[in-house]
Amino acid sequence: MLTIRDLRSGYGHIEALHGIDMEVSEGQIVTLIGANGAGKTTLLMTICGSPRARTGRIVLNDRDITRMPTHEIVRLGLAHAPEGRHIFARMTVFENLQMGAVTTPPRYFAGDLERVLTLFPRLHERLDQRGGTLSGGEQQMLAIGRALMSRPRLLMLDEPSLGLAPLVVRQIFQIIREINREQGVTVFLVEQNAYHALKLAHRGYVMVNGCITLSGTGEALLADPAVRAAYLEGCTPTGDAAATGAEQDNVTGDRSRHPTGVGPSVAARASATGFSQRDRG
Amino acid sequence: MAAPSRSPSSSTSSPTPPGSALETVRQAPHGRILLDALAAGVLAALLALPILGFRLIEVTGGLALDYRFRLVGLAALGVFAGRILVLEARLALAAWRPAAARPETRRTFLGAYASRQSFGWILALLALILPWLPFADRNLIDKATLLLIYVMLGWGLNVVVGLAGLLDLGYVAFYAVGAYSYALLSQNFGLSFWVCLPLAGLLAAVFGMLLGFPVLRLRGDYLAIVTLGFGEIVRVILLNWQDVTGGPNGVSGIQRPSFFGHPFTATTPTGTTFHDLFGLPFSPDHRIIFLYYLSLTLALATNLVTLRIRRLPIGRAWEALREDEIACRSLGIDPTRTKLSAFATGAMFAGFAGSFFATRQGFISPESFSFLESAIILAIVVLGGLGSQIGIVLSAILLVGLPEWFRDLQQYRMLAFGGAMVLIMLWRPRGLMASRDPTVRLAAVPTSPGTGG
Numbered sequence: 173m174l175t176i177r178d179l180r181s182g183y184g185h186i187e188a189l190h191g192i193d194m195e196v197s198e199g200q201i202v203t204l205i206g207a208n209g210a211g212k213t214t215l216l217m218t219i220c221g222s223p224r225a226r227t228g229r230i231v232l233n234d235r236d237i238t239r240m241p242t243h244e245i246v247r248l249g250l251a252h253a254p255e256g257r258h259i260f261a262r263m264t265v266f267e268n269l270q271m272g273a274v275t276t277p278p279r280y281f282a283g284d285l286e287r288v289l290t291l292f293p294r295l296h297e298r299l300d301q302r303g304g305t306l307s308g309g310e311q312q313m314l315a316i317g318r319a320l321m322s323r324p325r326l327l328m329l330d331e332p333s334l335g336l337a338p339l340v341v342r343q344i345f346q347i348i349r350e351i352n353r354e355q356g357v358t359v360f361l362v363e364q365n366a367y368h369a370l371k372l373a374h375r376g377y378v379m380v381n382g383c384i385t386l387s388g389t390g391e392a393l394l395a396d397p398a399v400r401a402a403y404l405e406g407c408t409p410t411g412d413a414a415a416t417g418a419e420q421d422n423v424t425g426d427r428s429r430h431p432t433g434v435g436p437s438v439a440a441r442a443s444a445t446g447f448s449q450r451d452r453g
Numbered sequence: 454m455a456a457p458s459r460s461p462s463s464s465t466s467s468p469t470p471p472g473s474a475l476e477t478v479r480q481a482p483h484g485r486i487l488l489d490a491l492a493a494g495v496l497a498a499l500l501a502l503p504i505l506g507f508r509l510i511e512v513t514g515g516l517a518l519d520y521r522f523r524l525v526g527l528a529a530l531g532v533f534a535g536r537i538l539v540l541e542a543r544l545a546l547a548a549w550r551p552a553a554a555r556p557e558t559r560r561t562f563l564g565a566y567a568s569r570q571s572f573g574w575i576l577a578l579l580a581l582i583l584p585w586l587p588f589a590d591r592n593l594i595d596k597a598t599l600l601l602i603y604v605m606l607g608w609g610l611n612v613v614v615g616l617a618g619l620l621d622l623g624y625v626a627f628y629a630v631g632a633y634s635y636a637l638l639s640q641n642f643g644l645s646f647w648v649c650l651p652l653a654g655l656l657a658a659v660f661g662m663l664l665g666f667p668v669l670r671l672r673g674d675y676l677a678i679v680t681l682g683f684g685e686i687v688r689v690i691l692l693n694w695q696d697v698t699g700g701p702n703g704v705s706g707i708q709r710p711s712f713f714g715h716p717f718t719a720t721t722p723t724g725t726t727f728h729d730l731f732g733l734p735f736s737p738d739h740r741i742i743f744l745y746y747l748s749l750t751l752a753l754a755t756n757l758v759t760l761r762i763r764r765l766p767i768g769r770a771w772e773a774l775r776e777d778e779i780a781c782r783s784l785g786i787d788p789t790r791t792k793l794s795a796f797a798t799g800a801m802f803a804g805f806a807g808s809f810f811a812t813r814q815g816f817i818s819p820e821s822f823s824f825l826e827s828a829i830i831l832a833i834v835v836l837g838g839l840g841s842q843i844g845i846v847l848s849a850i851l852l853v854g855l856p857e858w859f860r861d862l863q864q865y866r867m868l869a870f871g872g873a874m875v876l877i878m879l880w881r882p883r884g885l886m887a888s889r890d891p892t893v894r895l896a897a898v899p900t901s902p903g904t905g906g
Contacts, residue, residue, distance in 0.1 A: 220783060246785030258780035260773050264891045271773045274766055275785035300891070322785060 609802025618775025623684025631807025657804025703818025838884025
């Protein structure tokens with residue numbers, strides 16, 4: 173569905189992505205994990221056409237979208253819920269959802285709205301409320317719901333768990349699974365919350381310093397010792413039903429420590445996955 | 454620690470600790486008010502000393518200083534007493550309003566909307582019957598016409614600044630384009646007002662697009678500077694393109710409006726005059742009233758069109774663009790088209806207002822289209838609360854109407870104007886009508902029993 177070949181991109185003189193190769197297959201959930209500043213958001217933005225790719229090709233459903241302007245790419249069935257949610261704060265929930273449907277014919281609107289509101293009953297209660305007055309989790313639901321209103325075949329989510337309470341994070345991930353399973357939408361998920369994301373994903377990619385260093389099925393990556401050392405410190409290997417609240421806290425806690433530096437033992441092991449000392453210094 | 458806190462309560466007349474606590478709570482505001490007023494008085498004295506305290510007077514053989522400390526004292530005392538009065542009144546008001554009633558006075562969002570709606574209708578009705586009110590004279594109607602021009606301009610600029618969030622400091626350029634379009638088209642080609650009006654709007658809209666193209670990538674401060682420059686360019690061109698625009702002499706003898714071909718004059722060489730048509734005695738007031746209704750029609754049309762567009766996808770896209778450009782693009786909205794359409798629509802309304810201005814004045818010159826006009830129109834939009842239609846009417850009344858009524862104050866006119874602006878910003882820092890009305894309302898309306906389920 174989405175194929176990326178040797179993609180290079182960046183801002184000004186700085187190259188942020190150094191030749192990315194990637195594949196998102198129809199009907200799957202594909203996850204991209206990586207530390208702060210690895211280039212995950214840049215990759216999503218480049219797929220959307222801003223910034224433009226310097227070299228390489230991005231192909232969506234057999235159409236080359238590398239040089240297309242953002243708003244035309246969206247019309248090809250790709251929806252993007254950008255990092256930081258970007259909801260329209262002064263507009264109501266309903267108006268936000270309306271904005272999501274600008275590219276679709278009006279006759280679909282009622283049905284699509286119904287679908288999104290069934291998925292997010294919370295939004296139904298808040299239809300008349302201003303977007304800016306919603307809680308963080310509700311805003312994320314609105315951002316995803318708004319993206320779904322454009323009837324995408326591929327939904328790209330940029331850190332939907334950012335700044336949310338563990339319980340809400342679990343809820344959001346549950347909904348992402350539902351979107352994929354019941355509505356057949358392919359999901360490309362960018363996350364720092366590696367544990368949840370990999371558990372959900374059919375396929376995962378690990379990005380370090382603008383390069384893909386590892387890829388494989390979600391389960392394989394979850395079991396990979398290097399990934400575990402760098403991104404899943406403190407999680408039990410069983411994964412599945414053992415996901416207690418304490419573990420989730422650990423994952424979130426690990427994330428928040430990233431910007432300030434990783435503990436010495438983790439740093440030593442992290443070099444195996446491609447972390448360089450320069451990157452953290 | 455406990456002993457000293459207990460001793461004052463036992464020494465006061467009311468022995469119970471709760472009573473004394475209540476006493477201090479009650480007395481504290483007055484003490485604070487006194488302190489506050491003292492500080493204000495001292496500040497006023499300090500300020501008044503250099504402003505009021507000294508005066509240069511002419512004496513034989515040169516200049517001398519005249520001391521007026523009595524005035525300084527009076528000013529300080531006035532501020533002191535005034536501050537106490539204001540604060541005490543506020544306190545009394547708060548106490549007088551029963552605490553239980555307060556939640557009721559806090560209007561719901563919907564209630565505020567409904568009352569604003571009815572307020573709008575009342576204003577429109579008032580505007581409609583204004584010329585027939587007993588106190589309405591020529592002067593008042595003329596001023597109301599001027600006011601309506603500014604309301605129209607405010608509504609037009611509101612599309613650009615209020616809805617699309619593009620700060621435009623050169624809006625007067627489109628107003629000028631509209632005015633000159635009408636003046637030149639009617640003078641050189643003899644076209645009538647009703648033919649020129651759409652043409653002027655179209656020309657202004659084209660100019661809006663022309664300005665829009667180069668500034669598409671700019672936002673905020675940078676956009677403001679470029680639009681400011683554009684406004685000046687248009688003015689300078691009008692000033693220097695002597696052959697076409699008449700330069701600083703402007704265009705005079707612009708065709709006055711007629712009632713569908715029947716002029717508002719005492720006699721006419723061809724056809725019938727307006728008063729002959731209706732069998733009325735001739736009165737110069739007819740034209741004034743006609744102009745008033747013409748401006749009212751144009752203004753209401755501007756309002757209706759704006760309100761309608763807000764509900765269309767393009768209007769919603771404007772507002773979404775103001776809120777978040779990244780989100781807009783990721784939803785498939787073309788920011789280029791959205792911005793250009795906002796510029797063009799806003800400019801078109803300015804073009805209509807401009808051609809009306811030209812026909813009303815009969816004479817236009819570049820002086821009427823200075824930066825100050827842009828600033829006033831922008832102030833109307835900002836003070837009214839960005840995006841609010843009613844707010845713009847109110848702030849136009851304040852900003853354009855008040856200086857007219859303040860004319861009696863002579864040189865203190867601008868002082869009063871400035872004071873009014875400061876007061877507005879203190880009381881309504883986000884504009885007179887700050888909250889945005891949603892374009893769709895889903896709140897369950899109680900269905901009447903007749904309609905059924």
